[in-house]
Amino acid sequence: MNLQQLFPQFEPGLITVIEKNATGKVFEPGEVIMRTGQYIKSIVIVLKGRIKIYRENDEGGEFLIYYVGHGEACAVSMICALQSLTSEIMAVAEEKTEVILLPIQLMDDLMGKFKSWSQFVIQTYRQRFEELLTAIDHIAFLNMDERLEFYLKRSVKKTGKIKLELTHQQVAYDLNSSREVISRLLKKMEQMGKVKLHRNAIEFLNI
Amino acid sequence: MNLQQLFPQFEPGLITVIEKNATGKVFEPGEVIMRTGQYIKSIVIVLKGRIKIYRENDEGGEFLIYYVGHGEACAVSMICALQSLTSEIMAVAEEKTEVILLPIQLMDDLMGKFKSWSQFVIQTYRQRFEELLTAIDHIAFLNMDERLEFYLKRSVKKTGKIKLELTHQQVAYDLNSSREVISRLLKKMEQMGKVKLHRNAIEFLNI
DNA sequence: CCAATCCGGTGACCGTTGTCACTTTACCTG
DNA sequence: CAGGTAAAGTGACAACGGTCACCGGATTGG
Numbered sequence: 143m144n145l146q147q148l149f150p151q152f153e154p155g156l157i158t159v160i161e162k163n164a165t166g167k168v169f170e171p172g173e174v175i176m177r178t179g180q181y182i183k184s185i186v187i188v189l190k191g192r193i194k195i196y197r198e199n200d201e202g203g204e205f206l207i208y209y210v211g212h213g214e215a216c217a218v219s220m221i222c223a224l225q226s227l228t229s230e231i232m233a234v235a236e237e238k239t240e241v242i243l244l245p246i247q248l249m250d251d252l253m254g255k256f257k258s259w260s261q262f263v264i265q266t267y268r269q270r271f272e273e274l275l276t277a278i279d280h281i282a283f284l285n286m287d288e289r290l291e292f293y294l295k296r297s298v299k300k301t302g303k304i305k306l307e308l309t310h311q312q313v314a315y316d317l318n319s320s321r322e323v324i325s326r327l328l329k330k331m332e333q334m335g336k337v338k339l340h341r342n343a344i345e346f347l348n349i
Numbered sequence: 350m351n352l353q354q355l356f357p358q359f360e361p362g363l364i365t366v367i368e369k370n371a372t373g374k375v376f377e378p379g380e381v382i383m384r385t386g387q388y389i390k391s392i393v394i395v396l397k398g399r400i401k402i403y404r405e406n407d408e409g410g411e412f413l414i415y416y417v418g419h420g421e422a423c424a425v426s427m428i429c430a431l432q433s434l435t436s437e438i439m440a441v442a443e444e445k446t447e448v449i450l451l452p453i454q455l456m457d458d459l460m461g462k463f464k465s466w467s468q469f470v471i472q473t474y475r476q477r478f479e480e481l482l483t484a485i486d487h488i489a490f491l492n493m494d495e496r497l498e499f500y501l502k503r504s505v506k507k508t509g510k511i512k513l514e515l516t517h518q519q520v521a522y523d524l525n526s527s528r529e530v531i532s533r534l535l536k537k538m539e540q541m542g543k544v545k546l547h548r549n550a551i552e553f554l555n556i
Numbered sequence: 557c558c559a560a561t562c563c564g565g566t567g568a569c570c571g572t573t574g575t576c577a578c579t580t581t582a583c584c585t586g
Numbered sequence: 587c588a589g590g591t592a593a594a595g596t597g598a599c600a601a602c603g604g605t606c607a608c609c610g611g612a613t614t615g616g
Contacts, residue, residue: 197482199490207485221475230482253467260460260467267474268428274481275404275437278414281488282525283406286603309563318489320604325564341563341612493573516593527574532594548582548593 148189148213149262156256164242169235176219176233184243186216191239192300194316196232204232205281206293206316208273209300217270220249220263287327289317294337298346305345313344355396355420356469363463371449376400376442383426383440391450393423398446399507401523403439411439412488413500413523415480416507424477427456427470494534496524501544505553512552520551 145157152160166189169175175186178198186193193210195218210216210233218231252259280289293316297306314324328344331337338345352364359367373396376382382393385405393400400417402425417423417440425438459466487496500523504513521531535551538544545552 197485197489199486201490203490205485205489217478221478230479253471254464257461263471264460264474267471267478271424271428271474271478271481272437274478274485277485278404278412278481278488279406281485282404282412283408283410285601311563321564322566322605323603326566326603329565339564518593528594529575529596530573533573533596536595546594 145189151262152258153256156252156259159248159252159256160242160244163248164244166240166242169239169241171235171237173235174232175235175239175241176216176229176231178229178232180229182219182229182246184219184245185249186210186219186233187242187244188212188214188216189240189242192236193239193241194234194236196234196316197230198232203318204315205318207231207277208270209236209296211300214269215262215266217266220266286317286319286323287330290324290327291331291336293317294344294346305340305343307343309342352396358469359465360463363459363466366455366459366463367449367451370455371451373447373449376446376448378442378444380442381439382442382446382448383423383436383438385436385439387436389426389436389453391426391452392456393417393426393440394449394451395419395421395423396447396449398448399443400446400448401441401443403441403523404437405439410525411522412525414438414484415477416443416503418507421476422469422473424473427473493524493526493530494537497531497534498538498543500524501551501553512547512550514550516549 145160146152146154149157164187165184169191175193176182188210190212192212193216195207195210195216196204197207198204216233218229218233253263280292284292290313293313294306297308298304310324310328311321313319313328314321317324328337328339332339336346336348338347352367353359353361356364371394372391376398382400383389395417397419399419400423402414402417402423403411404414405411423440425436425440460470487499491499497520500520501513504515505511517531517535518528520526520535521528524531535544535546539546543553543555545554
């Protein structure tokens with residue numbers, strides 16, 4: 143994967159520094175990249191594939207906050223990196239995902255030296271901040287059926303597939319709900335002609 | 350209010366630039382500082398008092414996300430400032446609040462020139478990001494009684510008062526609930542000896 | 557091919573919260 | 587002090603979503 147191609151806005155000097163200090167890593171679908179409570183030692187940048195970021199609670203509840211796609215970075219890793227804090231979220235590879243890891247010590251240095259880097263950091267914060275606000279909106283103001291519909295639409299957009307390979311159980315996890323509830327709501331959506339249900343797959347109609 | 354005293358980490362040069370370009374403003378308790386959908390033209394920094402930041406939805410629902418106290422800045426104003434976007438939140442003065450407004454054009458300039466400023470910006474993002482995550486936790490995983498207790502404890506901490514001057518209706522607004530529900534839960538808490546209820550006030554016991 | 561397993565469908569039930577309607581209480585003001 | 591008003595208490599009810607129990611169909615693997 144060509145870094146310069148993925149980040150055309152980065153100065154060549156910055157690319158060189160990153161290439162010198164980064165280590166690559168590949169995660170298989172479903173593999174956990176980061177756990178709640180784990181120490182963060184690197185900034186994670188996605189080159190290829192996609193990561194899901196979850197918030198967890200003590201009793202096994204989990205809740206999908208956002209996706210990190212290629213050319214994006216995990217804001218949480220940056221945040222924690224600055225203070226060597228533990229992660230407050232969980233990250234899981236959704237598909238086969240290629241990332242690079244940058245040692246946190248580099249962060250301060252890059253921020254000072256490269257304007258494109260500090261813009262990238264700020265831009266990442268901004269985007270994630272807005273996504274968190276959207277997440278808050280949804281759980282605070284929407285019912286499960288509306289949240290489900292948003293979830294499916296977003297999945298279609300992120301994967302580019304209309305037929306989503308998902309079980310009801312997986313959807314329930316992501317929305318911090320239960321399988322039965324999701325099944326019921328999907329049935330309703332099917333009756334309204336919004337989706338077609340298959341085994342292990344949900345086909346989205348009327349986009 | 351002495352800027353240098355409030356921000357000891359700022360370089361004297363930075364203080365000078367801020368003083369030259371800032372305009373002061375005072376808001377009365379309950380006054381709306383920023384509305385959802387409004388264009389942001391300045392960065393807001395609180396010198397004295399406290400602001401409440403809400404997320405609103407179309408149907409009049411609102412939801413308290415966090416407070417901005419003295420020596421703190423509104424992360425949203427920074428985020429929007431960078432791209433001249435509209436605000437996605439509402440800000441209301443909780444008490445008599447003194448702020449300074451920095452024109453957004455200054456942002457880029459300061460970021461490049463003053464390390465203490467870019468650290469301040471990053472630090473602000475980091476803190477707000479975590480508060481958003483906490484807010485998500487609460488609405489996603491906690492029941493109203495737990496959220497209410499957290500809300501009261503936080504108010505005690507923020508105001509320094511054990512006897513909170515709040516009506517049940519105001520609490521209901523902040524938690525996006527209804528007065529009756531809050532009244533019921535407060536009654537329960539009173540029976541458990543956690544609070545003492547007065548007219549227009551809630552006294553917190555056992556801290 | 558049959559058993560085990562996984563996925564999904566379904567009905568019953570319940571707790572939490574929101575809503576409605578109304579009453580009671582505290583406080584303020586003329 | 588009387589009357590008005592804002593705040594708070596309360597009971598009834600409904601909607602949403604979580605849980606339980608159980609079933610049936612599809613898939614897989616020995």
